[in-house]
Amino acid sequence: MAAAALTLLFLVFYPLFWLFYGSFAYGEGSFPRALLTEFWQLPGLSRALLNTLDLLLGAVPLAFLLALPLVFIVTRTDTPLKWLIEIAAILPFITPPLIGSVGWALLAAPRTGLINVLGRELGARGPLLNIYSMSGLIFVMALYVSPYVYLTVQAVMQRMDASLEEASLISGASVAKTIRNVVLPLSLPAILSAGILVVTRILEEFAIPGVLGAPSGIYTITTYIYYQAISYVPPRYEVAALLASLLMGTTAILLVLQSHILGGGRIFTTVSGKGHAPRILRLGRWRYLTLAYALIYIGATVALPYMVLFYAAFVSQWGAPPVPSNFTLANFVSTFDPTLSARSGLVNSLILAVSGATMATLLTLIISYMITSGTSWWRSGLDFVSAIPLAMPGPVIAVAMLWAYQGEPFALYGTLWILLVAYVTHYLPYGVRTITSSFRQISADFARAAAVCGAGRAAGFRDILFPLVQPGVLAGWMLMFISMIRELSSSIFLFVPGTETTAVTMLEMWQEARFSGVAVLSLTLITISVLVVILVRALAGAVHLSGPR
Amino acid sequence: MPSVRVDGLRKRFGEVVAVDDISIEFRDGEMTSVLGPSGCGKTTTLNLIAGFIDPDRGSIHFGERLIADPARGIVPSNKRDIGMVFQSYALWPHLRVADNVGYGLKMRKVPRFERAAAVRRALQRVRLEDCAERFPHELSGGQQQRVALARAIAYAPQILLFDEPLSNLDAKLREEMRIEIKEIHREIGITSVYVTHDQAEAMSLSDRIVVMGEGRILQVGSPRELYEEPADVRVARFLGRTNLFEACLVGKDAALARVRVEGLDAPLPCRAPADVTQGTCGSLSVRPEAVLVRPAGGAEPGLRGRVCAAIYLGSVWQLYVALDGGKTIEVQQTAQRVWSLGDAVSVAFDPQRCFFIARPQQPRSLS
Numbered sequence: 001m002a003a004a005a006l007t008l009l010f011l012v013f014y015p016l017f018w019l020f021y022g023s024f025a026y027g028e029g030s031f032p033r034a035l036l037t038e039f040w041q042l043p044g045l046s047r048a049l050l051n052t053l054d055l056l057l058g059a060v061p062l063a064f065l066l067a068l069p070l071v072f073i074v075t076r077t078d079t080p081l082k083w084l085i086e087i088a089a090i091l092p093f094i095t096p097p098l099i100g101s102v103g104w105a106l107l108a109a110p111r112t113g114l115i116n117v118l119g120r121e122l123g124a125r126g127p128l129l130n131i132y133s134m135s136g137l138i139f140v141m142a143l144y145v146s147p148y149v150y151l152t153v154q155a156v157m158q159r160m161d162a163s164l165e166e167a168s169l170i171s172g173a174s175v176a177k178t179i180r181n182v183v184l185p186l187s188l189p190a191i192l193s194a195g196i197l198v199v200t201r202i203l204e205e206f207a208i209p210g211v212l213g214a215p216s217g218i219y220t221i222t223t224y225i226y227y228q229a230i231s232y233v234p235p236r237y238e239v240a241a242l243l244a245s246l247l248m249g250t251t252a253i254l255l256v257l258q259s260h261i262l263g264g265g266r267i268f269t270t271v272s273g274k275g276h277a278p279r280i281l282r283l284g285r286w287r288y289l290t291l292a293y294a295l296i297y298i299g300a301t302v303a304l305p306y307m308v309l310f311y312a313a314f315v316s317q318w319g320a321p322p323v324p325s326n327f328t329l330a331n332f333v334s335t336f337d338p339t340l341s342a343r344s345g346l347v348n349s350l351i352l353a354v355s356g357a358t359m360a361t362l363l364t365l366i367i368s369y370m371i372t373s374g375t376s377w378w379r380s381g382l383d384f385v386s387a388i389p390l391a392m393p394g395p396v397i398a399v400a401m402l403w404a405y406q407g408e409p410f411a412l413y414g415t416l417w418i419l420l421v422a423y424v425t426h427y428l429p430y431g432v433r434t435i436t437s438s439f440r441q442i443s444a445d446f447a448r449a450a451a452v453c454g455a456g457r458a459a460g461f462r463d464i465l466f467p468l469v470q471p472g473v474l475a476g477w478m479l480m481f482i483s484m485i486r487e488l489s490s491s492i493f494l495f496v497p498g499t500e501t502t503a504v505t506m507l508e509m510w511q512e513a514r515f516s517g518v519a520v521l522s523l524t525l526i527t528i529s530v531l532v533v534i535l536v537r538a539l540a541g542a543v544h545l546s547g548p549r
Numbered sequence: 550m551p552s553v554r555v556d557g558l559r560k561r562f563g564e565v566v567a568v569d570d571i572s573i574e575f576r577d578g579e580m581t582s583v584l585g586p587s588g589c590g591k592t593t594t595l596n597l598i599a600g601f602i603d604p605d606r607g608s609i610h611f612g613e614r615l616i617a618d619p620a621r622g623i624v625p626s627n628k629r630d631i632g633m634v635f636q637s638y639a640l641w642p643h644l645r646v647a648d649n650v651g652y653g654l655k656m657r658k659v660p661r662f663e664r665a666a667a668v669r670r671a672l673q674r675v676r677l678e679d680c681a682e683r684f685p686h687e688l689s690g691g692q693q694q695r696v697a698l699a700r701a702i703a704y705a706p707q708i709l710l711f712d713e714p715l716s717n718l719d720a721k722l723r724e725e726m727r728i729e730i731k732e733i734h735r736e737i738g739i740t741s742v743y744v745t746h747d748q749a750e751a752m753s754l755s756d757r758i759v760v761m762g763e764g765r766i767l768q769v770g771s772p773r774e775l776y777e778e779p780a781d782v783r784v785a786r787f788l789g790r791t792n793l794f795e796a797c798l799v800g801k802d803a804a805l806a807r808v809r810v811e812g813l814d815a816p817l818p819c820r821a822p823a824d825v826t827q828g829t830c831g832s833l834s835v836r837p838e839a840v841l842v843r844p845a846g847g848a849e850p851g852l853r854g855r856v857c858a859a860i861y862l863g864s865v866w867q868l869y870v871a872l873d874g875g876k877t878i879e880v881q882q883t884a885q886r887v888w889s890l891g892d893a894v895s896v897a898f899d900p901q902r903c904f905f906i907a908r909p910q911q912p913r914s915l916s
Contacts, residue, residue, distance in 0.1 A: 445639035448601055451626035452633040452710075453700070454656035460627075463652070467643045 004366035005382060011425045012388050014410075015400035019248075022241030022403040042239065048224035051134070051213070055220055056202055058138035059145065063198055064191075066142060067149035069293060075157040077281050079290040088298040089154075093147035094529075095302065096486040098207035098503055099522040103305025104131055104140050105211055106312055106515060114308060117319055132216040141208050143301045145198045152194035156187050189261050196258040200251050204393025206489035207503075211510060221247055222395045222489065230402070230493055237402065244399040252391035312519035331516040342521060344498070345505035348416060350528075352501065353485035356423040361477045363424070364431030365469075369461070371432070372439035373447070386432040389425055394489025397426050401494060414496045422490045427483050431476045438472025439465070471540050478536040482529045550740045551612025551707055552577040553598060558607035560593055567593040569764035570607070577612075580734050580741040582751035585761035586787065592712060594761070595744045599633055599710055600626035611708060627656070632701030632739075633710040636717065638693045640685035646672070646696050647681040653704035671703035672696075674733060691722045698730065702737060709734075711743040715750060727753055748788050752776075760784045778822065782906055785834045792840075792878040796833040798825055798905060808833050808905055812874035813852070819903035831907040837881040839902035842868060842894050851895035854878075859888040870896055 040046060070089055073079050092100060108115050108131035119128040130136060164186065168178040209220040214227060221243060229240035283290060311322055313331055320326040336343045364386075371383050389397065401422045405412040412418040442465065450460035466473075488503035495504050502521055509517045553575040560568040568590045575581045583591040596602045598609060600617065608618035611630075617623045632653070640649050651668045659667065672678045675695035685693055694714060701709060711730075715723045731754055734741055745751050751758050752772040760767045760775065760783075768780040779785035782793060799816050800807040806821035810833060819833060845853060857877060858869040866888055868880040878896070882888070 443637055443639065445635045445637045446641060448599070448626070449633065449635060449639040449641070449700075450652070451601075452599060452629075452631055453653035453704070454627045454630075455652070456625075456627050459656065464641055468641075 001366060001370060004363055005370065005378075007363060008367055008382065008385060008428070011421070011428070012385055015397070015404040015425070016388070018403035019241055019245060019396070019400035022238055022399070023245045025238050025241070039239070039242065042228075044219060044228055045224065048219040048221060048228070051218055052203065052220040054134055055137060055141060055209070056199060058134070059141040059202055060195060060198055062138060062142035063146040063149050064195070066297060067146040068153065069290075070146075070150055070297060071154045071157055073290045073294055075154060077283050077287065077290055079283065079287045079294065081291060081294075085294040085298070088294075088302060089150050090147050091298075092144050092301040093151070095144075095305070096207070096488075096503075096525065097144045097205060098211065098486065098488050098506060099309070099525065100144050100301070100305055101140050101208045101211040102506070102510065102518050102522060103309050104136075105510075106308045106519070107131070107304060108136065112318065112513075112515075114311075114319075131212055132218075134213075134218060137209060137212050137218065140212060141202055141205065144205075144208065145201050146301075148197050148201060149194045152190050152197065153187060156190040160186060192261050193258050196254050196261070200254050200393075203247060203251060204395070204489065206395060206492065207507075210488075210492075210507060215511075222393070225395050225399065226492060230399070237399075240399045241403060244396040247393060248391055248396045251393060251396075255391055309519045309522050312515050313523050315516070318515060331520050335517040335520040341497075341500050342502075342505045342509070342517060345500040345502045346521075346524065348419075348499060349485050349487075349502040352416060352419055352423060352487075353481050356420050356427075356484045357477050357481040359420070360424045360427055360431050360480050361435075361473060364428060364435050364476065365473060367428075368432055368435035368439055369465070371436050383432075383436075387429050389427075390429045392426070394426060394487070395493060397422050398490035398493030401425075401490070413494075414499070416499050418494050419491055419499065419501065422494055423484045423487060426487075426490060427480045430479050430483065434476035434479060435469060435472050438469040441472075442468050474536050474540050478532060481532055485528060486525055550577040550738065551614070553708055553740060553742065554610040555594070555598070556608045556610075558594070558597060558609065559605050560597060560602065561605055566764050568597065568604075571761075571764075571766050572607075573759055573766060573769060575740060575742050576757070577740050578738045579756040580731075580743060580754055582743045582745055582755035582758045583761060584745060584748060584751040584758050584787070585767075587746060589761040590764040591744045591746075591761050595710055595712055595742060598708075598742060599631060600624065600629055629708070630706050631708045631710055632704070632706035633712065634694075634697045634701050634714040636713045638685075638697040638717075640693055640696055640700070642685055644684075645681070646677070646683050646685065646688070649685065649696060650681075650700045650703045653700065653706075657704055659704075667703055671699040674702070674736075675699045675729070690718055691726065694718060694726060695729070698733070702733070702739070705737075706739065709739045709741040711741065711745075713745050715745075716747070723750070730754060752788070760787060762787075777902075778820075778904055779834060779906060780822070781909065782832050782834070785832075785904075785906060790837055790879060792835045792837070794833040794835070794876070795830075796905060797830040798827055798907075801825075801827060805900055806905055812876070817898060817903065818900035819898075819905050820901065821905035822907065825905065825907050829907045831905060834904045834906055835878070835898050836902055837867070837879045839899045840870075840878065840880040840882075841897045841899065842870065842880055842882055842888075843897075845893035845895050847895060849895065849897065851897040854894050854896050856888055856890060856892040856894060859890060859892075870894060872896065 070085070074082055074086055074089070079085070105113065107113050108129040110116060110127040110130045110132065113127070113129065113131065115129055116127040131140070160183070165178055165182055168182045169175070173181065204222065206222045206226070209218070209223045210226070213220060214223050219227060225240050225243050229236045229243065312318070314327040314329070315322070316326050316328045316330065336346075367382055367386055371379050371386070392400070401418055402413065404410065405418050405421065412421065446464055446468065447460055450464045455463060486503055487501065488507065491501045491504050492507065495501065500508070502525060506518050506521045509521070555574070556572050558568055558571050559566070571590075571594065583594060585591045593602070597604050597617070600623070603623055604617055604619060606619065608621070609616040615621060615624075616629060641652075644652070647668050650671050651664050654664045654667055668681065669678060672681055675698055677692060677695055677699065680688060680692065680696070685696065688696065694717075697714070714730075715726050718726060727750060743751070743754060755772065757769060757771055758775055759769050760781075762781075762783045768775060768784045770778075775784060776788050779788065785791045785793065794810045796808040796810045796817075798806055798821060799809045801821065805818045806825070807816040807818055808821075809816045817833065843849065843851070852872055852874075854870040854872040856868055857871045860867040864883070866882045868882060868888055869877055870880055871877045880896070
């Protein structure tokens, strides 16, 4: 137990120390002055920060604009096929942003994008859409963060006691006034918190600006750190450290803000689980309009990108008409050619995801047990420390790792180990969240009853607590596996030739315009994730049979 | 069977002193209830005996064996050889009934065959031998409660602890279980500590009752002693109903004492504790059934009053009588005549069932 706690402290604080050390190393001793003068003069930096701001200003409102109607449709209307909409609305959530942006690039790249190819054939002179632009970036980003808005706000709307609204209507308020005076204030904490979540997501996103922005020189803070600091020759590690610290500080502030908004249980006290279901609006003929909206959303986020990925993976030649004779498995064979990095990349990703998820699960299992059963001061301490990586997006973790594990005594750079350590550190909070909530659902009396029966700490854990948290542990493992197998935002900083991961190979192939290979790898990743989900479900089902809760 | 001895036990949670220097012996083979309103420290006391929390000061002995003393060491729960029935039952949901009941035996490394026999015996005792292969969630609340009891007695522990075990059951089931627990305790005779806030439960189940209030022990005694000779007004109020009068002791002889009650001319005869001396002030406790009410105008002496509420309860009348002095008292009368609102009455107290409670001079320590 003490070993687990020490491991946690080391994993979090050692790289953090180096990150701050690296930040102060900037300007070789003339730290504060150099920061104020030279640093901001770095070519392209202010442009990249402005781009990031533009992206936020565009994508955050657009994400709300896309998601809120969907929330309304699902919770308050009689639109047909609602079950389908509900499932489809969270699909982009499951799709890695790398795959989504690749899908959209295949659709709307100015020359080769299928939409533009089709447009040319129909007689359009210029490209119809250009995804390699700020508006393209904003559009794809908004599509992929909108599920966060949807999920957060939908949960509140679903639980909102309809009698609160009815009370307002009965008191004589109009529908508009009821929305303004009752519905909005009640859902405001959820909306604000969703907004903050979306901002942090956009700030830390690497794949979308990497795929869509970087080719045309549009850098955001994360891609700037990569292209202009780390893979700059010679690498500017101090610049990377400073920018990573800046990103981390911003994320930390946002997260603290969010927990304040959600804190005090306001959201849960005003919106009780009791009461009756909200009224369903009968839309009449208009319900086909709402259905159409939902279908367009699903098309843009899921259907179109996936269709083009299937097409790209199986078609013999890019641009050929989608008829059976043009489909082949040759792309799979050539992509997984033993001499190419895609094959070893997939093996690396599998090794990393299986061992990383397993190690992180074991570590978080012990940490979660300590958080939920230890004495109070060390309980809250561990809880806090294990949440710190939440404020460290992938690029921040990676830059910290580069500082911490490049030299002695822990020279891990150049091996798979550094990726493993980065993954475990990055996804620790996910595991801790999932598993502590499993522990918290278990009444303390269960452990006490075991102790009274004569079971020591170890026996009680083995016989009673572990079987009860097992479903949560499996879910945590699954969550971490799926996150790790698709990991890009820190891997891209940490790989060397030979330790590529699948996502890294995809980005490399993308830059070499090997679209079919990227599509093949995308489908492979999705298939593996789905298989793992099915496998874990089956396992959890077996657990349930042997002991229903 | 060992007794459970608690000496000078104290436990604080932050600013709150949950258990404040209590000393008591739970005698061997007896069922002792710890009774009190919520927040009186009874559950903390039980948790200290079970070992879920450690005392700040004081000691716990099971027989001659030291169990807990911050200065000399603490035996963990799993080494105390206790059985416990929880308010939440705490049946492990992933284990079958037989495995729940057999867990304590498994921990004691009892061979499989003997274990199965012991599990069967325990389940027979609670009349659930047919449910051995079921999961807890397949049982009713009452059945779950009985499994919890079977689990606690299956390995024949030295001490049995009950934490409000019946509070989640409905009234009828509660009464049945009360009888069943009493029956089982008579058969196996384990030293038992039973925590409850239900005075009827405490009185019907236990050989002795410990009444607690604000972290201290207010009184220890048999149900009858506590009801008839409460040592503290809180005990009198908590066990049954009573009418309390401010009173001072003015005379005493072998059989009865006399107290002067404010607002009344003549002293009232009553019983009083042996150690109370003349001049002591405190309260006179008059149980509702110790009051005799007659229509006014009779020859017998009595206090005058008027019926201000009359509730017919079948076997008895519950009357509220406003005395001429201004005080309203509660009265219970067997239902031989009809009472109605406003009736002028004459009230007399049965001296044998009136008890004088001295006001405590300083925090008393009882053992």
